[in-house]
Amino acid sequence: MSELLVGVDLGGTRIKAAVADGAGRILVHATVPTESYRGPEGVIDIIAGLVQRLATPLGGSLHGLGMGVPGLIDIATGTTKFMPNFPTQWRDVPVARMLTDKLQCPVRLLNDVRTAALGELKFGHGQQQPDLTMAFFAIGTGVGGAVVVDGKLRLGPLGAAGELGHQTLLPDGPRCGCGNHGCLETLASGPAITAEGVRLLHTGLAPRLYELVAGDAGRVNPREMQAAAIAGDELVREALDRAATYLGIAAANVVTVLHPDLIVLAGGVAELGDILLDRVRLVIRQRVGMFPAHEVRVEQSLLGEQVGMLGAIALAGEF
Numbered sequence: 360m361s362e363l364l365v366g367v368d369l370g371g372t373r374i375k376a377a378v379a380d381g382a383g384r385i386l387v388h389a390t391v392p393t394e395s396y397r398g399p400e401g402v403i404d405i406i407a408g409l410v411q412r413l414a415t416p417l418g419g420s421l422h423g424l425g426m427g428v429p430g431l432i433d434i435a436t437g438t439t440k441f442m443p444n445f446p447t448q449w450r451d452v453p454v455a456r457m458l459t460d461k462l463q464c465p466v467r468l469l470n471d472v473r474t475a476a477l478g479e480l481k482f483g484h485g486q487q488q489p490d491l492t493m494a495f496f497a498i499g500t501g502v503g504g505a506v507v508v509d510g511k512l513r514l515g516p517l518g519a520a521g522e523l524g525h526q527t528l529l530p531d532g533p534r535c536g537c538g539n540h541g542c543l544e545t546l547a548s549g550p551a552i553t554a555e556g557v558r559l560l561h562t563g564l565a566p567r568l569y570e571l572v573a574g575d576a577g578r579v580n581p582r583e584m585q586a587a588a589i590a591g592d593e594l595v596r597e598a599l600d601r602a603a604t605y606l607g608i609a610a611a612n613v614v615t616v617l618h619p620d621l622i623v624l625a626g627g628v629a630e631l632g633d634i635l636l637d638r639v640r641l642v643i644r645q646r647v648g649m650f651p652a653h654e655v656r657v658e659q660s661l662l663g664e665q666v667g668m669l670g671a672i673a674l675a676g677e678f
């Protein structure tokens with residue numbers, strides 16, 4: 360094995376790493392706890408150790424390492440600027456340089472959702488259409504986004520282009536972590552959907568959901584809510600439809616701005632599948648009149664949980 364590509368997906372609770380051949384085929388991969396309490400140096404030690412453990416038995420040299428991180432980065436230097444879910448928030452940590460010193464290979468960092476969109480472009484929907492224009496929504500604990508125009512991931516001056524989850528949907532809506540009110544994230548993220556399920560549970564308006572979670576509000580999540588809706592909880596179905604409609608309006612706004620070939624939904628909430636996709640497709644058709652919106656495809660990511668790591672491998676392949 361000659362040239363190896365390393366992909367790392369750094370999350371607040373887990374680090375996923377994989378080593379691939381030059382064509383991006385994963386040879387080995389592993390997941391370990393992040394142990395973020397150990398601070399940037401401790402976490403970087405964990406990443407370097409994990410990569411060495413995976414790569415050394417393969418022989419060959421490391422061509423490059425790509426890493427998706429949940430926050431804001433100085434892309435040119437690979438320095439973290441703001442990681443909201445990490446102790447000390449990793450302000451001005453030269454992560455790329457520190458990893459290069461330990462692993463003797465070039466290292467590139469990118470926001471995790473932008474990295475995932477790169478994965479979709481190289482190994483997912485983009486494989487059939489390399490020049491596609493795509494809006495990518497990652498719907499989980501938050502709502503992240505990315506835009507690909509004419510086959511190129513667009514990053515803007517700070518690498519922050521494509522924050523699709525922070526467009527205003529309700530002018531006087533709930534306060535968002537970003538400081539704004541009524542962002543899509545406050546209306547359609549996993550926690551936002553779950554909060555409405557819990558409210559219905561506590562008010563006795565969701566009998567099927569109550570049975571499914573045995574009355575335990577801590578077990579409510581979008582997936583259980585979907586099961587309750589199918590079992591007959593009308594108000595739970597309305598709650599899911601409302602979240603999907605907000606997502607549809609956000610997607611329609613993006614369609615009007617970008618006229619993409621494709622809208623991709625990724626992340627845990629996207630696993631709800633058709634209940635979400637069909638509503639988003641409908642709302643786009645209702646709200647976009649400038650061009651034939653039925654030609655804009657709305658699909659789930661083809662790569663599931665692997666999308667972030669595959670994006671990191673694609674990033675490593677760009678050296």
Ligand SMILES: [Zn+2]
Pocket residue numbers: 524525526535536537538539542544
């Ligand atoms: Zn926001």
